[in-house]
Amino acid sequence: MTEFVQPVNQSISHFQLGSMNDVDNFDIDRLNSSLQYGDHHIIEDNTKKKERKKLKKKEEENEKRAQRQRQKEEKKARKQEEKQRKKSKNEQQLLSSKRILNTQFINKSKARIMMLDDTEEYLDLGKDDIGKILYTRVCDLIRLEEKDYFGLTFIDNENNRCWLDNDKRVRSQLKGVDSIFYFQVKFYPPEPALLQEDIT
Numbered sequence: 001m002t003e004f005v006q007p008v009n010q011s012i013s014h015f016q017l018g019s020m021n022d023v024d025n026f027d028i029d030r031l032n033s034s035l036q037y038g039d040h041h042i043i044e045d046n047t048k049k050k051e052r053k054k055l056k057k058k059e060e061e062n063e064k065r066a067q068r069q070r071q072k073e074e075k076k077a078r079k080q081e082e083k084q085r086k087k088s089k090n091e092q093q094l095l096s097s098k099r100i101l102n103t104q105f106i107n108k109s110k111a112r113i114m115m116l117d118d119t120e121e122y123l124d125l126g127k128d129d130i131g132k133i134l135y136t137r138v139c140d141l142i143r144l145e146e147k148d149y150f151g152l153t154f155i156d157n158e159n160n161r162c163w164l165d166n167d168k169r170v171r172s173q174l175k176g177v178d179s180i181f182y183f184q185v186k187f188y189p190p191e192p193a194l195l196q197e198d199i200t
Contacts (some may be wrong), residue, residue: 111170111179113138113152125170125179132166138183152181 111125111134123137131152139147152164156177164181165173 109179111181114180114182115142116183116185127171129170130166131164131168131170131173134170134181135164135166138181149186151184151186153184154179154181 108127109125110122113121113123115121121138121141123134123141125134135147135152138144138152139150144150153161154164154174154177156162157175161182162173164170170179
């Protein structure tokens, strides 16, 4: 145990005896160098702390900048995706509307109606419309209430003027002839048995 205990006088080297007033014997250079060394260590620590703070601040700024850049890129990507989605949706709507128009064009056509005053009216003519439907549309168009005294005629393949049958399909009656109809006056109702006399 005594081996580890060192005498005090060995641990302090070059111990100077005397007072501070004894200038000749006091080693000022040694004192200054020890103080400078201590200050230098403190200054180094402060500069290292400042450098670390600067580095940390730069890293934080770089991280924030990178995060902002990522957010911008994500926003741009979302906008691009939304744009693509809208574009594909518009294309799908356009295709579906074309299909609808094509089927409507196949299923519907226009019937030209020549009125009594030689004016022309155009009405939709469905594939399965019967004569009564077309005639009702014409009467509704001109706000006609006395429907029994009027009718529609057309010219067939042999240039004969024919009355449109209200119970048959219009297209089957035309048989390849243009859908041109003439609104004309009948001098008797189509079914006289249904006519009732008005007592005046």
